[in-house]
Amino acid sequence: MIRRLARVAEAIGGGGLALLALLLLAAGSAWFLRDLRHTLEDVEPEDDTTPTLTADHYSGRQMNAAGDIQYTLTGPHLERRPGQQGTLIDQPVMHTFTDRRPEWEVHADTGWVAADNSVIELREAVRAERPAETGAMPLLLTTRNVRLIPERRYGEGAEFARIDSPGGVATTVGFRVWLDENRIELLSQVRGTYDPPKR
Amino acid sequence: AASARALPEDRQQPVNLVADRAELNQNTGVAVYEGNVVVTQGTMRLTGDKVIVYTKNGEFERMESFGKPTTFKQKPAADKEEMFGEALRLDYSATTGVVVATTKAKVTQAKDVFTGDRIEYDVNKDIVRAQGKPNERVQIILQPRPEGGTAPAAPAKPQAGTPAQPKK
Numbered sequence: 001m002i003r004r005l006a007r008v009a010e011a012i013g014g015g016g017l018a019l020l021a022l023l024l025l026a027a028g029s030a031w032f033l034r035d036l037r038h039t040l041e042d043v044e045p046e047d048d049t050t051p052t053l054t055a056d057h058y059s060g061r062q063m064n065a066a067g068d069i070q071y072t073l074t075g076p077h078l079e080r081r082p083g084q085q086g087t088l089i090d091q092p093v094m095h096t097f098t099d100r101r102p103e104w105e106v107h108a109d110t111g112w113v114a115a116d117n118s119v120i121e122l123r124e125a126v127r128a129e130r131p132a133e134t135g136a137m138p139l140l141l142t143t144r145n146v147r148l149i150p151e152r153r154y155g156e157g158a159e160f161a162r163i164d165s166p167g168g169v170a171t172t173v174g175f176r177v178w179l180d181e182n183r184i185e186l187l188s189q190v191r192g193t194y195d196p197p198k199r
Numbered sequence: 200a201a202s203a204r205a206l207p208e209d210r211q212q213p214v215n216l217v218a219d220r221a222e223l224n225q226n227t228g229v230a231v232y233e234g235n236v237v238v239t240q241g242t243m244r245l246t247g248d249k250v251i252v253y254t255k256n257g258e259f260e261r262m263e264s265f266g267k268p269t270t271f272k273q274k275p276a277a278d279k280e281e282m283f284g285e286a287l288r289l290d291y292s293a294t295t296g297v298v299v300a301t302t303k304a305k306v307t308q309a310k311d312v313f314t315g316d317r318i319e320y321d322v323n324k325d326i327v328r329a330q331g332k333p334n335e336r337v338q339i340i341l342q343p344r345p346e347g348g349t350a351p352a353a354p355a356k357p358q359a360g361t362p363a364q365p366k367k
Contacts, residue, residue, distance in 0.1 A: 137225050137257060163223075167257025168213070170223065182225035190232060192216035194252065194259035196240070196293060 051079040053087075062117060062150065070150055071096045073113070073120075087113040092122065096153075096179065103134050104179070108146070120148040126157070136182070140164040143175070153179040161186075168194040209241030209273065209322075210296055214259050216250070228254045238262065242274040242281075243322075245291065264289040271298055275325040280309040284320060296322040304329075312340040 059074040072095045080087040092111035096104040109124035126146045132138040143161035148154070156176045163170045163184070174187030219234025230252045238245040247264035254260055264271075271284040271291070284307075286300035297319060300306065304318040306327055315337035319328040331337040 139225070165257050167254050167259065170221070172221070184223050184225075186221040186223070188220060190216070190218040190221045192214075192218075192221065192230070192232070192252075194214040194216070194254065195257075196211050196213060196259060 049081055049085065052082050053080040054078065068100055069097045073111075075111070084115045086115045089113065094120075094122070098179075101134065103136070104128055104130050106146075118149065118151065120150060122146045122148065137165060141177075155179070168192060209243050210293060212241040214238060214240045214252075214293070216252070218250070228257075230254070236264070238264070240293075243272070243291075245269070245271045245289065247289070259293050261290065261292040261294070264291070268303065271300070273298075273322060275322060279325065282320065282325075283307045284318070286318070298322060310340075312338070314338045 055078050057076055058078050059072060061072045062070045064070045073089070073092055075089050075092045077090040078087055089111035092106075092108050094104075094106040094108075094111075095102055096106070106122060106126065106128040108122035108126045111123060112121040114120070123145055126141075126143050128139075128141040128146075130136060130139045141161060141163050143157050144159045146155055146157045154177070158174050160171065160173050161175050163172075170186060170190065170192045172186035172191075173189045175184055176187070177184040216232055216236065216238050218232035218236040221230060221232045223230045232250045232252065233248065236247045236250040238247075238250060245262075245264055247266040247269035249265045251263045252259065253262065265288055268285040268287055269289045271289050272281055274281045284298060284300045284305070286304040287302040288300070290299040290301070291297075300318045300320070302316065304315055306313045306318050306320055306329075308327075313327055313329045315329040316332045316335055317330040319330075320326070321328070329337040329339065
């Protein structure tokens with residue numbers, strides 16, 4: 001490669017040598033700049049988190065296939081992120097419904113809803129209450145970080161949880177709850193206290 | 200140390216449970232506790248592998264305990280010896296205060312021992328009713344009382360089944 005360049009230089013004389021050097025330098029720089037830009041572009045984050053939708057003091061409702069209300073979700077602020085990143089919610093308040101009647105009222109510090117609404121995560125402190133007015137036994141569940149699957153009316157948590165009911169208190173580490181069956185599994189370190197029957 | 204609470208107050212105490220895991224069903228009022236289950240109520244203490252608690256309107260009504268064996272102990276009265284029971288199954292009613300031990304049942308109070316297929320212990324009256332099977336008599340071992348010692352739970356009249364006869 002170098003011998004060929006030398007013959008070209010001889011042909012166009014000394015002055016040409018400088019010109020040839022310049023051409024080489026330019027070609028090299030262009031290659032270098034293209035490579036640099038390519039590298040920089042790689043650094044550019046693919047996953048843009050700029051919200052595609054924000055809402056303040058919002059209220060949303062989810063219907064089920066039969067057209068009945070499944071749950072409502074309200075809160076001071078939400079942000080939907082692009083693609084599959086889902087929706088982030090501040091201080092969500094969720095109301096679940098059974099046969100169109102309100103049942104559970106759930107509060108959390110923050111929340112996240114999957115892009116396809118299949119999963120809801122209630123994050124940090126969580127308080128779920130079923131008041132006596134619902135006609136079912138009143139219950140109060142306090143815990144942290146709960147994962148809900150609305151379609152199956154199912155929820156689970158892996159942390160300490162306390163369940164207060166009129167007859168007593170139960171605590172556990174880890175639980176799973178099936179709302180339709182009114183059934184809750186306490187997964188470990190279970191403590192229970194029952195009030196004695198009143199005479 | 201705090202004197203052991205006499206029995207009548209036991210049943211006014213809250214029932215406390217400890218277990219490895221549990222399943223609570225609000226529709227049926229049944230709670231199943233499993234794994235190293237310990238239930239206490241005043242001086243009463245019950246242990247089992249699996250304990251099923253039945254509640255009514257959230258109130259503790261009765262429980263069934265299963266184990267190999269499941270054990271039970273309680274102090275009938277401040278001046279009475281503790282009563283120990285064991286069996287493969289124990290049924291305890293919070294409302295009547297009666298404990299029924301079935302299958303390999305054994306009740307011990309002081310040095311007196313009752314064994315049989317089914318032993319019922321009435322915590323209120325401090326009475327033991329033991330029942331055998333045709334080929335398995337009730338066994339009762341009554342130790343002589345030291346002078347002035349307190350009498351143990353009096354064995355009730357033998358049931359219609361095999362009569363309760365002291366061991367020869």
